[in-house]
Amino acid sequence: MIKAKEMMNSKWLGPGMLLGLLAAMLALPLFSNDYVLIVLWNGMFYALLALGLNIIVGYCGLCDLGYAAKFAIGAYTTGILMKSFGWNFWLTLPMVVLVSLLAAILVGAPTLKLRSDYLAIVTLGFAEIVRITARNLDITGSASGLNAIARPELFGLRLTKSIHWYYVFLVLVILFVFISHRVRSSRFGRALAYIREDEDAARAMGVNTTRYKLYAYMIGAVLGGVTGSFFAVRMTAISPQSFDFTQSANILLAVILGGMGKIPGVIAGAVFFAVFPEIFRDVPFIGDARMLFFGILLVVVMIVRPQGFWPERKRGALK
Amino acid sequence: MRKMTIRIVAALAVLTMLFAILAGCSGRNDDVITIGVLAPLSGTETYYGKDMLQSYQLAVDEINKAGGVLGKELVLYEADDGADPNMATQAASKIISRGVDFVVGGYASGAIIPTMQLFYDENLLLLISCANSTDITKQGLEQSFMINSPGTHAVVTLAELCRAVDAKKVALIHQGDAYTKNLSDLCESELPRSGFEIATVEIMEKGAADVSAIVTRIRNSGADFVYWCGYHADGSNVIKQLRRGGYAGEIAVGDGSASVELIKACGADGEGVYVTSPPFVEFAEGGDAFVDAYKRMHGMDPGTYATLSYDTIYLLKEAIERAGGIETERVREEVQASEYQGLSGLISFTPDREPAVSNFIILQIRGDKFRLVTLD
Amino acid sequence: MSTWELILQQGVNGLILGSFYALVALGYSMVYGIIKLLNFAHGDIYMTGAFVCLSVFGALSRFLSGWPAVACSIVAAMFLAAALGFLAQRFAYRPLLGAPRLSLLITAIGVSLVIYNTVMVITNSQPLFFSSGLDSSAGIKIGGLTVTYIQMVLLAVSALVMLGLSLFIGHTKTGRAMRAIALDQDTCRLMGINVNKVIGLTFMLGSALAAIAGGLACVYYGNVQYNMGYTIGIKAFTAAVIGGIGSIPGAMLGGLLLGLLEATGTQLLDSSWKDVFAFGILILMLIVRPNGLLGKTEIERM
Numbered sequence: 001m002i003k004a005k006e007m008m009n010s011k012w013l014g015p016g017m018l019l020g021l022l023a024a025m026l027a028l029p030l031f032s033n034d035y036v037l038i039v040l041w042n043g044m045f046y047a048l049l050a051l052g053l054n055i056i057v058g059y060c061g062l063c064d065l066g067y068a069a070k071f072a073i074g075a076y077t078t079g080i081l082m083k084s085f086g087w088n089f090w091l092t093l094p095m096v097v098l099v100s101l102l103a104a105i106l107v108g109a110p111t112l113k114l115r116s117d118y119l120a121i122v123t124l125g126f127a128e129i130v131r132i133t134a135r136n137l138d139i140t141g142s143a144s145g146l147n148a149i150a151r152p153e154l155f156g157l158r159l160t161k162s163i164h165w166y167y168v169f170l171v172l173v174i175l176f177v178f179i180s181h182r183v184r185s186s187r188f189g190r191a192l193a194y195i196r197e198d199e200d201a202a203r204a205m206g207v208n209t210t211r212y213k214l215y216a217y218m219i220g221a222v223l224g225g226v227t228g229s230f231f232a233v234r235m236t237a238i239s240p241q242s243f244d245f246t247q248s249a250n251i252l253l254a255v256i257l258g259g260m261g262k263i264p265g266v267i268a269g270a271v272f273f274a275v276f277p278e279i280f281r282d283v284p285f286i287g288d289a290r291m292l293f294f295g296i297l298l299v300v301v302m303i304v305r306p307q308g309f310w311p312e313r314k315r316g317a318l319k
Numbered sequence: 320m321r322k323m324t325i326r327i328v329a330a331l332a333v334l335t336m337l338f339a340i341l342a343g344c345s346g347r348n349d350d351v352i353t354i355g356v357l358a359p360l361s362g363t364e365t366y367y368g369k370d371m372l373q374s375y376q377l378a379v380d381e382i383n384k385a386g387g388v389l390g391k392e393l394v395l396y397e398a399d400d401g402a403d404p405n406m407a408t409q410a411a412s413k414i415i416s417r418g419v420d421f422v423v424g425g426y427a428s429g430a431i432i433p434t435m436q437l438f439y440d441e442n443l444l445l446l447i448s449c450a451n452s453t454d455i456t457k458q459g460l461e462q463s464f465m466i467n468s469p470g471t472h473a474v475v476t477l478a479e480l481c482r483a484v485d486a487k488k489v490a491l492i493h494q495g496d497a498y499t500k501n502l503s504d505l506c507e508s509e510l511p512r513s514g515f516e517i518a519t520v521e522i523m524e525k526g527a528a529d530v531s532a533i534v535t536r537i538r539n540s541g542a543d544f545v546y547w548c549g550y551h552a553d554g555s556n557v558i559k560q561l562r563r564g565g566y567a568g569e570i571a572v573g574d575g576s577a578s579v580e581l582i583k584a585c586g587a588d589g590e591g592v593y594v595t596s597p598p599f600v601e602f603a604e605g606g607d608a609f610v611d612a613y614k615r616m617h618g619m620d621p622g623t624y625a626t627l628s629y630d631t632i633y634l635l636k637e638a639i640e641r642a643g644g645i646e647t648e649r650v651r652e653e654v655q656a657s658e659y660q661g662l663s664g665l666i667s668f669t670p671d672r673e674p675a676v677s678n679f680i681i682l683q684i685r686g687d688k689f690r691l692v693t694l695d
Numbered sequence: 696m697s698t699w700e701l702i703l704q705q706g707v708n709g710l711i712l713g714s715f716y717a718l719v720a721l722g723y724s725m726v727y728g729i730i731k732l733l734n735f736a737h738g739d740i741y742m743t744g745a746f747v748c749l750s751v752f753g754a755l756s757r758f759l760s761g762w763p764a765v766a767c768s769i770v771a772a773m774f775l776a777a778a779l780g781f782l783a784q785r786f787a788y789r790p791l792l793g794a795p796r797l798s799l800l801i802t803a804i805g806v807s808l809v810i811y812n813t814v815m816v817i818t819n820s821q822p823l824f825f826s827s828g829l830d831s832s833a834g835i836k837i838g839g840l841t842v843t844y845i846q847m848v849l850l851a852v853s854a855l856v857m858l859g860l861s862l863f864i865g866h867t868k869t870g871r872a873m874r875a876i877a878l879d880q881d882t883c884r885l886m887g888i889n890v891n892k893v894i895g896l897t898f899m900l901g902s903a904l905a906a907i908a909g910g911l912a913c914v915y916y917g918n919v920q921y922n923m924g925y926t927i928g929i930k931a932f933t934a935a936v937i938g939g940i941g942s943i944p945g946a947m948l949g950g951l952l953l954g955l956l957e958a959t960g961t962q963l964l965d966s967s968w969k970d971v972f973a974f975g976i977l978i979l980m981l982i983v984r985p986n987g988l989l990g991k992t993e994i995e996r997m
Contacts, residue, residue, distance in 0.1 A: 033416040034412050034415050034416040035409075035412050035413045035415070035416035035417075036416070037412075038408070038409060038412035038413075039409060039412075042405075042409060057797070063797065063800070110982045111978070111981065111982060113985075114981060114985050115985065115986075118936060118940075118981055118985060120733065121932060121933060121936045121977070121981075122977075122978050122981055124929065124932075125933070125974035125975075125977050125978050126974070126978065128929075128970055128971075128974050129970075129971050129974050129975065132967070132968070132970055132971050133971065135495055135500075135967075136967050136968065142500055142504075143429075143495055143496050143497050143499075143500030143501070144428070144429070144432065144452060144454040144497040144500065144501060145429075145432075145497070147432055147433075147454060147457070147458055148436070148458045148459070160440050161440070162412065235404075235408060235433050236433070236436040237404070237432050237433035237435075237436065238433075239404055239429055239432070239433075239497060240495075241403065241404055241429050241496065241497075242404050242405060245929065249804060252801075253801060253804060256797055256798065256800075256801045257801070260795075260797065278409065289812060289813075289816045291808055291811075291812045292808070292809060292812035292813055292816065294808060295805045295806070295807070295808030295809035295811075295812060296805070296809055297805075298801060298802070298804065298805030298808065299787050299802050299805040299806060299809070302791060302794075302798050302799075302801055302802040302805065303787070303790045303791060303802070306791055306794035306795065306798040307794075307795070307798070361820070362820060363820055363920075363922065364820075365819065365820045365821075366819075366820070366821060495967065520965075521965075521966045521967075522966045522967040523966070524926065524970075525922075526920060526922045526923055526925060526926055527926050528715075528912055528916045528918065528923060528927070529708075529711070529712045529715070529916070531707075531708035531711065531712070531958075532705060532708045532709070532712075532957065532958040532961035532962065532966070532969075533961060533966050534708075535696075535701065535704045535705055535708055535958075535962070536961060536962060536966070538696060538839070539696045539701055552822045552918075552920060553918070555824060555917075555918060556916055556917070556918040559831065559916075559917060560916075562832060563831050563832045563843060564841060565832075565836070565839075565841045580821075580822075583824060584822070584824040584917075584918070586824075586826050586917075588831075
């Protein structure tokens, strides 16, 4: 018993598990089909969005109900630049970063000092404004959205197959995890945690809370935007329907279900969220009611583990 | 705490792997011809999706009973697109992974469009039975055919109707999604060429109950003809509120609302409403035998898109037979060359892979029934 | 239509829409005021109310018809919704009262999913249609202005309900307890107030109000769908924030104002920009007046 416990607490367990998982992910395409790859791709796609939102919600404690807008901005920026101006996909990425930053400042600067529930409604409202604008304008392809977006090339290889995108998104997940980890363990990350735990105290200690909140919001927006532009070229078609409130709620659910703030928890939440409905889709009766069971599960998980599946451990806290 | 965490993660990983292995099992069987079906089998459009699937099943059963195609049995493999773009891409990949030979289906244009590239990448022939936004063929993917008449045909029929009822100013209402907006846009650009003025274009969000502000705007615009481009679920509400709000002019609805449900839902307010409709089986030649067979098999009446879905399978069957095999390129050429006389009328294709002949008909609500309207 | 008729007609349209928003927003605001929960399931309670009203009306049709039947159906919907609200509170929210607020929010989304999908499975995703047998186009016509009798009843009922609620909150012991708990739960407990009971009562009251709105919508629009609670849920939430969330008169004012804003937006801009107009004004207002129109300024402590 003691030995098992020691093993569990061994400092090698974490990295060991991580490496094992990575190896499994790398090897998976060798013995699975397209459907599995696409479902897992979907899981990774949600993981990217969840990691981005995690910086806003998990690290900083801001309630964002409109994350779909950030990801829509990235997708449409790439789509418009490629379709209307003939840009190469990879060149659109810096532009996506820029536009995402601008949008984040535009929305964040005046509103981040609001109460957190008001922030929730502002982000929700902004997301609706983005979606409706995309639906109404011609340059965004109005209701049908942008279709036939070209597939990008990477080192001379045109990315068309599911397996290509599986690996591209795997690399992106690793990159996002790295960024999240760096943010978390930096001085800036600790300031965010302080703001989340007690904003007044943080302000009293001389942390410029509004500015730090804005930075967190900007980082989250950029990660969402970049995910969006990869989404656009992977799907080759984007439409306002993909960016509605349900999408924002899904991403938020993934973050909170997994355990806010903790990177593996957030990823597990996202993968669970994407894979769970697929597993039950074909089971008779349950197939139709799968979201009903998901709802019940959500309530039960929250009651049993209110901090999510895999919450962040609070260092030195008594709880 | 930590132990529990590891247990949860392990369970998750096992679950995922199990899924990977189970879903990975899909043997290709060369003795049958597998047709993938992409239709909304859950969500708001379930009724249409099930109707499509049931019509496909009927056609497949009949063909198999008569000896199959080139001696092979037809097998359907359905996947639920939920009329939603994200679900549709997953459903499409599921169909692709199954190793199907052909794909039919497609109800909501917004859901089918993002899947077309996926099927194209796999060199799969796609016959779209219902979805009819002109954006579908604009993608220029030569393996995708539209069986249902596109919005451009609906506008021609609508213009004839407008002329017949002597309308002058037309108000359009759509629902802000790919199909309804496309239909509304086509009307907005084409009707003025036939001499009708567009009074106003309005939008009603799906499921938004209140349209009184729109009704007032339409009345104020002086429109004498309202064309509802949306779906039947909200259509009855719009018609009732138009009448209640004092609008007295003509009302017509598009193919998205062409359902007997509409009559029931509108009650007395529905009297006299026109429908630019896909070929309803009631009014099709030889439709009675089809209705009987459908009822016997599924225990319910066929729906709006039953004829088109049924014809899709037969059209494919004939193309395969002419091609003498299931090789995509050969069958594609034969589909392109089709002159298939089905329940819904003659189906042949333009070089853009749209139907060459319009299949739209005009119906009018009279009492509790649709009546076929013939214009001279 | 003359300009004045147009303005008046859009005003009537806006008021009707606004009273639906206000009735739903009240429940949002009451629950938020007392336990700081954004009750995402509230729109689904509204939807459930509409379905119950429709079913009861159908069951009653052999004995009753017209307004008495409508009234009975709506009362039945209120009781059932109150029970549903109480159950959700008792089994989903109460165990989480000490947990982080975001967990509570997620639980609410979970409850919303459960109600929404249950109704979806039961109704097979198909809309149901309601016909009260009342003459829906009878009413008063002044020039181009049309106001139907059903619309008048609807406005009167909402006004009465709101008046009754204000009196209840302001002048009864339970109402005072609700206000007190909103200010300081722990002190209330020390003072001998049965906090859990009052919270349960708040949920029941809020849900009953949503059910009134749902029942009225069923009668007025005649169209009941499993997804009907979604849009109104978001709009009512917006209305509650405009008025100052937690404030009862604020929710009423916010609801009516949002309804009028939407009617104005539709008329002035275009129906496709209507929601942009409403949300744009919401954001601007929050920047200028962060606590809503009637909300109190308070320092937030997480």
